[in-house]
Amino acid sequence: MRLLVTGGAGFIGANFVHQTVAERPDAQVTVLDKLTYAGNLASLDPVAEQIRFVRGDVADADLVDALVAESDLVVHFAAESHNDNSLTDPSPFVQTNLIGTFTLLEAVRRHSVRYHHISTDEVYGDLDLDDPARFTEATAYNPSSPYSSTKAGSDLLVRAWVRSFGVAATISNCSNNYGPYQHVEKFIPRQITNVLDGVRPKLYGTGANVRDWIHVDDHNRAVWTIIDKGEIGQTYLIGADGETDNRTVVETVLELCGRDRGDFDFVTDRPGHDLRYAIDATRLRTELGWQPRYRDFREGLAATIDWYRTHEHWWRPQKDATEQAYARSGERTL
Ligand code: NAD
Ligand code: TDX
Secondary structure, eight states: OEEEEETTTSHHHHHHHHHHHHHOTTOEEEEEEOOOTTOOGGGGGGGGGGEEEEEOOTTOHHHHHHHHHTOSEEEEOOOOOOHHHHHHOOHHHIIIIIIIHHHHHHHHHHHTOEEEEEEEGGGGOOBOTTOOOOBOTTSOOOOOSHHHHHHHHHHHHHHHHHHHHOOOEEEEEEOOEESTTOOTTSHHHHHHHHHHTTOOOEEETTSOOEEEOEEHHHHHHHHHHHHHHOOTTOEEEEOOSOEEEHHHHHHHHHHHTTSOTTOOEEEOOOTTOOOBOOBOOHHHHHHHOOOOSOOOHHHHHHHHHHHHHHOHHHHHHHHHHHHHHHHHTTOOBO
């Protein structure tokens, strides 16, 4: 099978390529990635000999057309992915997440190629902290940020291309991922690398916001399950019952690193900060038989801390610039 993976030099895409090369020897993988600040070719070093890498933009219609024409399946991970950046400058979010997805959809339509669209639970907005509800495939879209609204828009484009043009597509909306190769701008790697650097972790607002954490390998196994067994035109939510508030995450990182659990700072809150995300993945579990392998968040976190400890050469080049960007954005200790 000839597989085109967009955004394969990013966090989830790179882990997907590693998993695919290891577990699907019949897959011929081409990665299309623009190598923005978030892309890192070093994340593909372990599989460099087994894949083809093309540097380019998912909104480049000619390039995308040529690559899609020679593929059997497109898995679209490429996106601008960081909420905080979308509040500073939404423009690349509109360009990549909306125009990029449109460009891919037109190419898979022209060449009748199977397409899987990677999206997020943030399209559903947020839940109250004490609300027993969780997101399901039937929850109404209600995105809050420029990031989540462009992801929501891209999902709707996919649905329309399925309905209007018969494109063979599936969509997955996953909760917050953690694991190796995640950019140090994101919450968990930022705090792990802060602690490794002897810097106090930074919690937005009160630290009460809840995210539903899933290990990136469980996300990617779910993606393959949907590609193999999912129904065309369907949306599948991916989550592993990992609801945890941000303060607990930071306290656990500190404890696992042998530091005092209270050794963190509260900083300026994110504008419009979503309170809580929670996924009900019943459809994926019962209809397609997927189950997560990482069931103990603390264990997964400990393994992730070990990975950052032993891969400083991977994250160090981005660390200073990332912290300077947070400082420029006006982040202050409360
Ligand atoms: P990431 O920011 O780590 O990686 C994104 C990759 O896309 C980078 O390699 C970047 O260079 C590439 N890219 C960006 N713009 C591009 C363009 N115009 N053309 C080609 N390549 C481009 O993101 P991630 O965390 O790995 O997220 C991957 C996907 O998963 C995104 O679609 C995101 O919305 C979705 N998602 C992420 C999470 C999460 O917790 N990180 C959860 C659910 C869904
Ligand atoms: O320094 C921080 N301190 C802090 O308290 C950072 C960077 C974040 N936070 C909070 C904000 C969120 O409540 O931690 C939580 C997680 O933050 P992010 O890692 O920025 O993730 P989030 O905004 O929840 O979005 C992530 O999950 C859904 C991904 O970045 C998205 O791409 C995905 O769609």
